[in-house]
Amino acid sequence: MTRKSDEPRDVIAKWEVQLRKGVLEFIILHSLNEREQYGFELISGIAERAAINVPEGTLYPLLLRLQKEELISSRLAEGDGGAPRKYYTLTLQGRELLQAMIPTWSKLTISVDRLLHGAAV
Amino acid sequence: MTRKSDEPRDVIAKWEVQLRKGVLEFIILHSLNEREQYGFELISGIAERAAINVPEGTLYPLLLRLQKEELISSRLAEGDGGAPRKYYTLTLQGRELLQAMIPTWSKLTISVDRLLHGAAV
């Protein structure tokens, strides 16, 4: 019995990975704009509030990148019986970028939904 | 006078490229599900109805990929005083995938909007 490697579920799962590109940066910046948070806190908060699972292998490289781009900054603090936590907050640049991202996101989703529902411009 | 290469407009433009990943495949499939179309027709139709500009360098490789994955099929027809047109339609697999994509897209945008507006799950 042969088995195709491209079953529908796999195809959708791969597509979802592509769809998330850019989106995760957006929601991380937005979450940090609400309040200072550390890595694990971001992951659990976003999972709880939006049902979006952000893997560690995605989050940490992303946070490092955002810090290198000076969109966020960090400070170390003691952990709760474990390794120290790294708390992140937005820089001024980060807040400005986030403000520009919001209408960009809105425009894209509105455009797509307009196509989906066949409404005119 | 120095000039930073990372001006806000560039940063947003790059981010927008990332955001479109996956989305373009989705809207192309959706457009072709409505009716058979050729490349230029897709570009102009999507630009007009959704204000989304799909460059040729994006569209043609995408169409070739979708055809290789047997999500769309094509037929040649005469052009309007120019090169022949390649008309594309969805295959059964393509229609099935599209039907699975729609709720995936909805869930993602709803989740993000829930975060943005601070509503609870």
Added chain:
DNA sequence: TCATAAACCTTGCATGACAAGGAAATCAGA
């Protein structure tokens, strides 16, 4: 024959998501 327009194609690069594996700090108990 040349220019123009319609339509399509190719190459190479930039970039983000993530699986897998790992490392460091703390604490509890044997």
Added chain:
DNA sequence: TCTGATTTCCTTGTCATGCAAGGTTTATGA
């Protein structure tokens, strides 16, 4: 003291997509 569990963070390599730039083919009209 050693071991294991828990919390937290990090690194590497792979895969996929979008797209700019440049090119090709077909037909038409001057």
